[in-house]
Amino acid sequence: MGSGGSKKNLEPEDKWRERRPSVHELTNPPPQSIELVLCGICNRSFARDRIERHMDVCAKTKKNDRQEFDMKEKRLIGTEAANYKDVEYTSSSTKKDWKKTHDEIIKNIRAAKKDRPATAMPKEPELVIG
Numbered sequence: 578m579g580s581g582g583s584k585k586n587l588e589p590e591d592k593w594r595e596r597r598p599s600v601h602e603l604t605n606p607p608p609q610s611i612e613l614v615l616c617g618i619c620n621r622s623f624a625r626d627r628i629e630r631h632m633d634v635c636a637k638t639k640k641n642d643r644q645e646f647d648m649k650e651k652r653l654i655g656t657e658a659a660n661y662k663d664v665e666y667t668s669s670s671t672k673k674d675w676k677k678t679h680d681e682i683i684k685n686i687r688a689a690k691k692d693r694p695a696t697a698m699p700k701e702p703e704l705v706i707g
């Protein structure tokens with residue numbers, strides 16, 4: 578009736594197939610080391626065998642960033658806006674600062690008006706006839 582035995586021959590072949598590395602794995606191997614190294618430029622951590630490549634790119638990106646930032650700073654130097662160049666990054670605090678400054682100006686004007694000497698008051702023009 579039965580004539581088994583041939584089924585066993587398939588097993589080694591299946592195992593061999595499983596262990597064969599895929600093409601993707603060969604062209605894009607996973608990191609050799611899982612040890613993370615901190616990038617001194619952007620403070621992000623990368624696998625030890627990737628950090629060198631990353632820093633090369635990261636340095637270039639940082640350079641471009643700096644050039645743009647310097648240009649902006651140079652334009653601000655000597656202007657009133659230079660005082661607020663750090664504020665403009667957070668819009669909420671900018672609004673707050675603006676409101677604060679506005680209120681302070683109003684307060685100062687009111688105080689100045691109160692303390693103004695009588696001689697500074699606007700005089701009514703005298704009409705001299707004759």
Ligand SMILES: [Zn+2]
Binds near residue numbers: 620
């Ligand atoms: Zn980096």
